[in-house]
Amino acid sequence: MLSSFLKAAEIVSNIKKQEVPLPISQKMGLITPLRVGDDLSLKSSLVSPVNYDREITKLLYNHTEVILSEGQEPIKENFEKFCATISNIDKVCLIWGLYKTTYETLGNRQFECSKENCKQKFKQEILLENLINEDTFTFWNEEVPFYEFIYPIEIEYENKFIYCFESKIPSIRDNNVLMSNLSIDTLQNNLNKTGGIFTKQEQMALLCKSISIREKGSLITADTPKTENLQEMLMTFSNYIPHVVSEEFFIKYRDKFDKYYPKFYTNIKCPNCGDIIKFQIDLEVEFFRRSVFGRRESGEEL
Numbered sequence: 001m002l003s004s005f006l007k008a009a010e011i012v013s014n015i016k017k018q019e020v021p022l023p024i025s026q027k028m029g030l031i032t033p034l035r036v037g038d039d040l041s042l043k044s045s046l047v048s049p050v051n052y053d054r055e056i057t058k059l060l061y062n063h064t065e066v067i068l069s070e071g072q073e074p075i076k077e078n079f080e081k082f083c084a085t086i087s088n089i090d091k092v093c094l095i096w097g098l099y100k101t102t103y104e105t106l107g108n109r110q111f112e113c114s115k116e117n118c119k120q121k122f123k124q125e126i127l128l129e130n131l132i133n134e135d136t137f138t139f140w141n142e143e144v145p146f147y148e149f150i151y152p153i154e155i156e157y158e159n160k161f162i163y164c165f166e167s168k169i170p171s172i173r174d175n176n177v178l179m180s181n182l183s184i185d186t187l188q189n190n191l192n193k194t195g196g197i198f199t200k201q202e203q204m205a206l207l208c209k210s211i212s213i214r215e216k217g218s219l220i221t222a223d224t225p226k227t228e229n230l231q232e233m234l235m236t237f238s239n240y241i242p243h244v245v246s247e248e249f250f251i252k253y254r255d256k257f258d259k260y261y262p263k264f265y266t267n268i269k270c271p272n273c274g275d276i277i278k279f280q281i282d283l284e285v286e287f288f289r290r291s292v293f294g295r296r297e298s299g300e301e302l
């Protein structure tokens with residue numbers, strides 16, 4: 001039995017919940033704020049990327065209830081189902097919800113007006129609620145759920161061969177599986193070099209269910225060389241896939257799926273000339289930096 005004090009503490013901790021749409025899994029998330037212990041559990045998991053990713057996933061899971069359709073009661077899905085049926089894109093929305101309900105603000109950020117004759121420098125506070133605009137969320141619009149959906153991308157090479165990539169939207173679980181194949185050094189290196197968590201090769205492995213290669217003019221048969229193995233795909237993308245092929249892959253993938261990626265941005269007005277600066281943020285990278293390096297490294301001005 002909880003003491004009456006603990007009961008009161010529990011009730012207070014439950015009063016604040018933030019709703020956020022999960023556009024790809026077509027659910028609504030209800031998020032509760034971070035608590036003191038949460039922060040620590042993340043820091044201690046930084047020795048390996050896969051642990052870190054699992055901790056983040058657990059953290060998001062612990063703070064999330066879902067509403068499956070309008071008017072229904074919020075429920076807690078089991079952890080496995082949560083990871084398999086919530087997309088990596090929805091995860092960014094969960095992070096927004098967690099930030100919103102915990103902090104409300106991203107703090108003050110430094111800006112410089114881009115107008116040639118102005119160049120005014122100023123600070124402005126960025127509130128989480130202002131990052132949501134009419135075009136922020138685009139809802140999944142295919143016949144089957146995202147985790148069953150495959151979009152084949154075929155790319156011809158040297159007029160002789162055809163690469164076929166079975167592309168997809170990755171789930172939280174797919175992301176975790178990829179993380180378990182990377183070292184902390186690789187990850188640090190990626191962040192320093194590209195500002196992102198994954199390199200291009202790793203991203204391709206995350207976005208593909210399989211790759212096959214066949215001669216032009218032939219059909220895919222049981223004998224067509226094909227792999228669904230993540231290690232093999234990582235090796236292939238690092239060593240064997242021509243750069244032009246990967247470029248074309250990303251163009252075609254983006255044409256199909258980019259619209260689903262949530263756009264968190266706000267328009268900032270220059271206090272001097274009134275010109276508008278668009279402030280866009282990758283909340284996943286922001287969250288990562290903040291939990292790895294602390295508040296000061298997140299771009300926030302104190």
Ligand SMILES: [Zn+2]
Binds near residue numbers: 275
């Ligand atoms: Zn200005």
